[in-house]
Amino acid sequence: MNGRVQTLLFLGTLMGAGTTTAAAAQGLDDPTIAHIAVTANHLDVVGAEQALERAADPRVRAFAETMIRDHNGVIEQAAALAERLGVTPMDNDTSRGLASRAQEVRDALGRLRGTAFDQAYMDNEVAFHETVIGAVESTLVPNASNDELKGLLQAVVPALRAHLEHARRLSAELASR
Amino acid sequence: MAFHPPDLQVSPGDTIVWINRDFVPHTATARDSAWTSPPLARDERWRMVAGAPGTGTYICAFHPVMEARLVVEASSSASESDR
Numbered sequence: 001m002n003g004r005v006q007t008l009l010f011l012g013t014l015m016g017a018g019t020t021t022a023a024a025a026q027g028l029d030d031p032t033i034a035h036i037a038v039t040a041n042h043l044d045v046v047g048a049e050q051a052l053e054r055a056a057d058p059r060v061r062a063f064a065e066t067m068i069r070d071h072n073g074v075i076e077q078a079a080a081l082a083e084r085l086g087v088t089p090m091d092n093d094t095s096r097g098l099a100s101r102a103q104e105v106r107d108a109l110g111r112l113r114g115t116a117f118d119q120a121y122m123d124n125e126v127a128f129h130e131t132v133i134g135a136v137e138s139t140l141v142p143n144a145s146n147d148e149l150k151g152l153l154q155a156v157v158p159a160l161r162a163h164l165e166h167a168r169r170l171s172a173e174l175a176s177r
Numbered sequence: 178m179a180f181h182p183p184d185l186q187v188s189p190g191d192t193i194v195w196i197n198r199d200f201v202p203h204t205a206t207a208r209d210s211a212w213t214s215p216p217l218a219r220d221e222r223w224r225m226v227a228g229a230p231g232t233g234t235y236i237c238a239f240h241p242v243m244e245a246r247l248v249v250e251a252s253s254s255a256s257e258s259d260r
Binding site: 163 | 200239240242
C-alpha cells in the first residue's frame with residue numbers, strides 16, 4: 001500500500017488553486033478553506049482512531065492519541081473562529097476528494113496487522129503531514145481573505161511540523177527494528 | 178512547538194512555573210519519569226519546587242520531539258536569574 005500515491009492526489013487537488021485568480025475561479029474562498037481545514041484535521045483523527053484499534057506498538061498508540069487530542073483541538077478552534085466570523089464552512093470537491101482518499105487508505109490499512117500496520121500507518125502519517133503543511137502554506141494561507149483565519153492556519157503549522165518530526169522518527173525507529 | 182527557554186538553571190527551593198501558550202495540550206515530564214505535570218490545556222499552568230542539585234532533561238509526553246534541560250544548581254550567593 002503506497003501512502004504516497006494517495007497524498008500526491010491530495011496535493012494535486014489543492015495545488016491547482018495556487019494563485020488568487022485561479023482560486024476565485026475554483027471557488028477557494030474562506031468558507032471553502034474553513035471546510036477543507038476542518039476536514040483535513042478530522043480525517044487525521046479518524047485515521048488515528050483506526051490506529052488505536054489496530055496498532056501493536058505502544059509508541060504508535062501514543063502518537064495516535066496525540067493526533068486525536070491535537071487535531072480535535074484545532075477543529076474546535078477553527079469552528080469557534082468560523083462561528084465568530086459568521087463564516088459557514090462550505091462543502092466542496094476538495095474536501096470530498098480528501099475524504100475518499102482517506103477512506104482508501106483506511107481500507108488498505110485495515111487489511112494489515114501488527115508491525116505491518118504500525119509501519120504503514122506511520123509512513124502514511126509522514127506523507128499526510130508533509131502534504132498538509134505544503135497545502136496550508138502554499139494554498140490555504142495565501143488564499144484566505146480574513147486575517148484571523150489566515151492567522152489560525154499559520155498558527156497550526158508548528159504543531160503540524162512537530163507531528164511530522166515525531167512521525168518521521170517513529171517511522172525510522174520501526175523500520176530499523 | 179518548544180519549551181522556552183530550552184535550558185533553565187534554577188537553585189534548590191526555587192519554584193518553576195510552566196505555562197502553556199499553545200493551542201494544543203502539553204505536559205512537562207522528566208525523561209527519567211522522576212516528575213511530571215498533568216496535561217495542561219491552553220493558558221493552564223503548573224508549578225514545581227526544584228529539589229536537590231542535578232541536571233536532567235524533560236519532554237512533553239504528548240510531543241516527545243519537545244525537549245528541554247533543567248539544571249538545579251546551588252549557588253553560594255543569593256539566587257539571581259541571568260536572563
